[in-house]
Amino acid sequence: MVGREVAAADHPSKEVREVLKRLVADGWKLRSEGHWGTLYCPCEEHCTSIRVGGTPKNPGQEARRVQRRAKLCPLPPDDPRAALRGGNVK
Template identity: 45%
Template sequence: MRSVVGKELRLRDIQSKEIRDAIAPLIADGWQILKEGHKARLRCPCDNRCTTLPIPGTPRDAGNAAKRIKREASRCPLPEDSPQRNLTGMDRG
């Protein structure tokens, strides 16, 4: 796996409104957006940074990209006692 390198972006740096809406709760829960080429990568708040998700710079279908990000973010294996474990209201265990 490649190492994630790049400066941290702000939510407003993401062009697509659908993707911004999908990742806003994730960022509030500690996820980071890092610049990677003309796109970005979302990194989970786990101690070992177990999950990284690509965020397209110019998606063909922003709605589908937002759904994919939400779905993949819900799979992050956070510890049972973590307050960030239940981002979407679904149990991840």
């Protein structure tokens, strides 16, 4: 992780912003890297990182992509954050 930490509320797209807010509340780290930012999973070894574009052509599709990728983080089943990761993005 190299960039400065950014707030999920700073994302210009409403749909992506809502997904980012949920993930950051669940322990994900959002850093200013790339075209807008990168999400890092809450695991100690940061097994999953997700690039987040600042101006997606289709914000709803971008929000769903971020949510799908977030579900790939293999948190242990007994970790309370594992139950919070899911959720539907409309």
